[in-house]
Amino acid sequence: MDNVTLTINDIKVTVEKGATILDAAKKVGVRIPTLCHHEDLCVAGNCRVCVVEQKGARALQASCAVPAAEGMQIYTNTKKVREARKTIIELLLSEHAGECTSCYRSGNCELQAIAQEYLADGDAFIDVADMTEIDISSPAIVKDDSKCIKCTRCVRTCAELQGVSALWAINKGNHTKISTFMSKPMHYVVCTNCGQCINRCPTGALTERNYIQDVWSAIDDPEVHVVVQTAPAVRVGLGEALGMEPGRVVTGKMAAALRKLGFDSVLDTDFSADLTIMEEGTELLVRLKEALAEKKNVALPMMTSCSPGWIKFIEHQYPELLDNLSTCKSPQQMFGALAKTYYAKKKGVDPSKMISVSIMPCTAKKFEAARPEMNSSGFQDVDYVLTTRELGHMIRQAGIDFENLQDEKFDTIMGESTGAAVIFGATGGVMEAALRTAYEIVTGREVPFANLNIEPVRGMDGIKSAAVKIEKVKPEWSFLEGAELKVAIAHGLVNADKLMKEIEAGKSPYHFIEIMACPGGCIGGGGQPIPTSPEIRKKRAEAIYVADSELPIRKSHENPEIQMIYKDFLHEPLGHHSHELLHTHYTPRRNVK
Amino acid sequence: MSNTDKNEILNKMQERVNLIFKNSDCSAILDKALTMKQDDIIKSVTDSGLRGRGGAGFPTGLKWKGAAAASGNIKYIICNADEGEPGTFKDRRILEEEADKVITGMAICAYAVGVSEGYIYLRGEYNFMKDKLQGECDKWNDKFKSKKLNFTVNVRSGAGAYVCGEETALIESMEGRRGEPRNKPPFPVGAGYMNEPTVVNNVETLAYVATIIDKGADYFKSIGTKDSMGGKVFSVSGDCAVKGIYELPLGMTMQEFVDLFGDGDTKAVQVGGASGTCVPRKNFATTVIGFEGVPTGGSMMLFNSKRSMFNALRNYLEFFEEESCGQCTPCRVGCQQLLKGIEAIRSGERPVSYIEELRKLAVTMSVASKCGLGQSVASPFNSITEHFREEICY
Ligand SMILES: Cc1cc2nc3c(=O)[nH]c(=O)nc-3n(C[C@H](O)[C@H](O)[C@H](O)COP(=O)(O)O)c2cc1C
Numbered sequence: 006m007d008n009v010t011l012t013i014n015d016i017k018v019t020v021e022k023g024a025t026i027l028d029a030a031k032k033v034g035v036r037i038p039t040l041c042h043h044e045d046l047c048v049a050g051n052c053r054v055c056v057v058e059q060k061g062a063r064a065l066q067a068s069c070a071v072p073a074a075e076g077m078q079i080y081t082n083t084k085k086v087r088e089a090r091k092t093i094i095e096l097l098l099s100e101h102a103g104e105c106t107s108c109y110r111s112g113n114c115e116l117q118a119i120a121q122e123y124l125a126d127g128d129a130f131i132d133v134a135d136m137t138e139i140d141i142s143s144p145a146i147v148k149d150d151s152k153c154i155k156c157t158r159c160v161r162t163c164a165e166l167q168g169v170s171a172l173w174a175i176n177k178g179n180h181t182k183i184s185t186f187m188s189k190p191m192h193y194v195v196c197t198n199c200g201q202c203i204n205r206c207p208t209g210a211l212t213e214r215n216y217i218q219d220v221w222s223a224i225d226d227p228e229v230h231v232v233v234q235t236a237p238a239v240r241v242g243l244g245e246a247l248g249m250e251p252g253r254v255v256t257g258k259m260a261a262a263l264r265k266l267g268f269d270s271v272l273d274t275d276f277s278a279d280l281t282i283m284e285e286g287t288e289l290l291v292r293l294k295e296a297l298a299e300k301k302n303v304a305l306p307m308m309t310s311c312s313p314g315w316i317k318f319i320e321h322q323y324p325e326l327l328d329n330l331s332t333c334k335s336p337q338q339m340f341g342a343l344a345k346t347y348y349a350k351k352k353g354v355d356p357s358k359m360i361s362v363s364i365m366p367c368t369a370k371k372f373e374a375a376r377p378e379m380n381s382s383g384f385q386d387v388d389y390v391l392t393t394r395e396l397g398h399m400i401r402q403a404g405i406d407f408e409n410l411q412d413e414k415f416d417t418i419m420g421e422s423t424g425a426a427v428i429f430g431a432t433g434g435v436m437e438a439a440l441r442t443a444y445e446i447v448t449g450r451e452v453p454f455a456n457l458n459i460e461p462v463r464g465m466d467g468i469k470s471a472a473v474k475i476e477k478v479k480p481e482w483s484f485l486e487g488a489e490l491k492v493a494i495a496h497g498l499v500n501a502d503k504l505m506k507e508i509e510a511g512k513s514p515y516h517f518i519e520i521m522a523c524p525g526g527c528i529g530g531g532g533q534p535i536p537t538s539p540e541i542r543k544k545r546a547e548a549i550y551v552a553d554s555e556l557p558i559r560k561s562h563e564n565p566e567i568q569m570i571y572k573d574f575l576h577e578p579l580g581h582h583s584h585e586l587l588h589t590h591y592t593p594r595r596n597v598k
Numbered sequence: 599m600s601n602t603d604k605n606e607i608l609n610k611m612q613e614r615v616n617l618i619f620k621n622s623d624c625s626a627i628l629d630k631a632l633t634m635k636q637d638d639i640i641k642s643v644t645d646s647g648l649r650g651r652g653g654a655g656f657p658t659g660l661k662w663k664g665a666a667a668a669s670g671n672i673k674y675i676i677c678n679a680d681e682g683e684p685g686t687f688k689d690r691r692i693l694e695e696e697a698d699k700v701i702t703g704m705a706i707c708a709y710a711v712g713v714s715e716g717y718i719y720l721r722g723e724y725n726f727m728k729d730k731l732q733g734e735c736d737k738w739n740d741k742f743k744s745k746k747l748n749f750t751v752n753v754r755s756g757a758g759a760y761v762c763g764e765e766t767a768l769i770e771s772m773e774g775r776r777g778e779p780r781n782k783p784p785f786p787v788g789a790g791y792m793n794e795p796t797v798v799n800n801v802e803t804l805a806y807v808a809t810i811i812d813k814g815a816d817y818f819k820s821i822g823t824k825d826s827m828g829g830k831v832f833s834v835s836g837d838c839a840v841k842g843i844y845e846l847p848l849g850m851t852m853q854e855f856v857d858l859f860g861d862g863d864t865k866a867v868q869v870g871g872a873s874g875t876c877v878p879r880k881n882f883a884t885t886v887i888g889f890e891g892v893p894t895g896g897s898m899m900l901f902n903s904k905r906s907m908f909n910a911l912r913n914y915l916e917f918f919e920e921e922s923c924g925q926c927t928p929c930r931v932g933c934q935q936l937l938k939g940i941e942a943i944r945s946g947e948r949p950v951s952y953i954e955e956l957r958k959l960a961v962t963m964s965v966a967s968k969c970g971l972g973q974s975v976a977s978p979f980n981s982i983t984e985h986f987r988e989e990i991c992y
């Protein structure tokens with residue numbers, strides 16, 4: 006690789022050819038402010054706050070977009086640069102309806118931070134904010150154009166990471182805005198509700214629809230029994246929302262905080278993640294049996310269904326492949342259906358007086374909970390979905406000293422879980438958990454990987470694949486003897502799309518595919534603390550695997566509460582009750598609905 | 599000067615240049631080029647001193663040399679016929695009357711640079727001539743075949759925005775995307791259309807190439823001045839005694855120009871269209887029309903003393919506010935602020951001193967915008983507000 010040498014503020018630095026001025030500055034510890042730049046996305050170079058002066062050049066250079074060149078002399082802190090940056094920030098403020106005292110992103114807003122840094126005057130220019138009515142059509146995502154600074158991070162996220170392109174720049178000049186197909190409301194376009202755009206929005210233009218007030222009201226109501234479930238990835242993200250560094254596992258503190266907030270039952274989605282493995286693992290084995298032993302025409306590869314952003318994606322883009330989806334509900338919805346039936350009965354709570362809240366790293370879960378079919382308990386199974394960020398807000402509002410909380414445990418009988426459930430939070434985790442159980446069901450032995458860690462399915466490659474040889478099976482699984490189970494994992498819908506194209510072309514070699522809508526899996530979910538970056542997601546994933554390795558039980562089928570629910574209530578995977586409560590169907594949405 | 603005198607001088611001057619609109623045998627010009635060495639053609643174009651006639655004035659020979667040296671799977675030439683600059687209408691006439699020269703210029707580039715595909719990016723509003731122009735292309739494509747030149751040329755319809763005349767926005771729009779300028783580098787000569795080396799030249803530039811090969815670089819050089827060689831096709835409009843399209847030598851003073859075209863009461867000339875510079879009467883004698891003074895893509899708008907420069911500036915700003923592609927902050931928001939700003943000063947909502955803030959803003963736009971559109975708004979804004987401050991503020 007060729008190198009180039011340049012100077013940044015007279016400091017000599019050598020970088021690889023192709024690196025930008027911004028990269029070079031970073032290398033010598035010079036921070037340059039940015040807004041449209043994002044590590045996960047391609048270069049835009051449109052906000053212009055990263056401009057620097059190049060000796061001999063008339064115009065300033067956008068350091069995020071201009072490649073470092075041999076002999077360049079760059080100055081990042083001249084009068085010309087400072088004044089230009091301040092003016093640019095003031096221009097952005099003039100098209101941004103600043104409501105910093107009430108804005109959901111206040112304190113976590115990149116525009117606010119940079120404006121403060123440059124002491125920019127919000128009234129330097131005339132107010133030109135786009136006062137289009139706030140779009141609250143979607144149960145998951147709120148779009149407020151008055152706060153949009155047109156950095157196009159959301160557009161690039163939706164196109165590059167998700168391959169969806171629900172958001173796009175429309176019009177030009179003073180009418181430029183980020184909008185949807187035919188400017189339809191967010192609920193009526195191909196948006197998957199994944200919330201990745203929110204994670205990368207520098208301001209409060211895109212946020213989750215927040216239900217904090219509704220949840221407080223439920224808690225405040227003495228008549229109502231409020232149960233709360235917490236998804237696997239929340240425990241490795243919540244700390245960040247409360248000022249802790251990325252990668253801290255805060256399961257115990259979270260349970261303690263939820264109790265302090267006043268939730269009546271503090272339970273764990275991990276329980277239903279284990280349950281998902283029992284149901285989905287069995288479903289896979291049944292499909293394999295039908296395909297291999299009975300030579301039936303069944304849809305393979307089977308695909309996971311835990312990620313509601315992914316579900317909406319496939320409903321829109323590949324409705325003809327819906328049969329390939331596992332019929333299992335997501336852990337959130339399995340939990341919701343059981344909370345108002347099994348749990349209510351066991352605990353003697355009137356399900357009509359129960360409010361079921363879930364804490365999710367996800368915004369699509371809000372949409373999922375509101376799907377009309379999600380009422381198998383006879384009520385809406387999950388009433389409110391809060392993101393990790395919303396929970397962080399509630400904990401702050403309650404004045405809880407989160408970092409110094411003593412660890413507490415979840416309540417029983419839907420609070421016990423295994424390491425297999427925890428790893429649902431990272432890409433590859435569902436696959437790993439499923440293999441740990443399915444392999445053992447079929448062979449009676451543990452999966453042949455050291456310490457149960459199935460390394461090939463871990464990590465941040467967009468698409469991963471693995472093959473597991475199945476040998477010395479139990480007699481009832483003889484048709485699988487010697488078979489090689491081929492699996493693949495994709496995260497980020499743009500990667501999912503590649504696997505779908507492969508299936509469409511009849512070239513998919515796989516039996517089982519795990520798909521998570523969000524980069525990194527749920528740890529990188531659209532409801533997780535902002536900012537996100539490859540580094541942050543890596544730390545969260547590492548924390549997930551540490552949490553797994555530290556748990557005494559690491560296989561779903563060994564969870565005692567799971568064994569109990571099958572004994573007392575469900576009887577067997579894919580049984581009658583399971584079908585009623587734990588499985589679902591899908592809606593083709595080729596024509597956007 | 600009487601009108602007959604004026605006409606006589608004008609005719610003489612036009613006669614002296616008379617390159618673009620003169621009948622020539624383009625087939626013979628191409629044959630001549632095809633007998634030359636590629637390097638010699640590029641050298642000849644370089645020696646002629648020809649600089650881009652699209653507005654930016656980049657030396658054409660240098661551009662071609664860059665493209666010739668660039669490596670790619672295929673190379674393209676695009677004739678920029680987007681002609682969107684307010685007050686410019688010369689490319690239209692050249693294409694209507696002298697398409698042969700333009701296509702020949704493209705073919706000469708193809709031969710010299712190693713280009714095999716060419717496109718004429720035709721302004722959407724010029725669609726009325728699209729079929730005829732495509733007909734010319736087809737005719738020439740047959741000729742290229744018979745001359746064993748591996749080159750084809752076709753017409754592409756423009757996307758309808760002013761910014762699509764900016765070469766990288768033009769390329770984006772040709773590739774089917776929003777017409778938004780790209781980050782540079784890379785420049786089109788290295789990575790342009792379809793990411794391959796691409797020469798983008800203005801209609802007039804390419805027509806001049808044909809005449810340079812025909813008459814020689816020295817002839818071309820003999821017209822104009824040291825810094826502004828050759829002729830230039832001007833689009834003259836506004837409060838004029840005579841208006842229209844004239845091919846004149848570069849390097850005239852504004853006084854000479856106004857004497858020829860003005861109505862005797864000219865107070866200002868807007869040179870180079872909305873994105874150009876306003877020259878007030880007091881500077882006419884000292885201002886040279888050319889790269890050493892005020893460069894122009896061809897538009898010359900004359901204003902007499904009855905005109906309000908506030909209205910003129912507001913009109914330009916309304917244009918920019920709408921025609922900014924909208925991607926970069928300084929231009930998208932800056933154009934709106936300049937327009938709203940002068941209106942607010944007029945209405946008393948902002949103090950007169952706010953004009954200084956706006957002038958500073960324009961300077962920031964000129965150094966921090968992503969492309970030539972946002973960068974050039976300061977030219978009209980700061981020249982008009984400098985010379986006609988009272989008209990703008992009161
Ligand atoms: C906003 C904007 C609009 C432009 N419009 C045109 C145009 O209509 N025609 C043109 O030839 N060049 C136009 N240009 C200049 C082109 O980017 C480019 O420099 C030119 O086509 C190169 O050809 P030349 O070197 O032969 O002039 C425009 C530039 C900008 C920034």
Ligand code: SF4
Nearest residue numbers: 923925926929969972
């Ligand atoms: S300067 Fe204007 S036209 Fe050019 S890229 Fe920026 S917004 Fe677009």
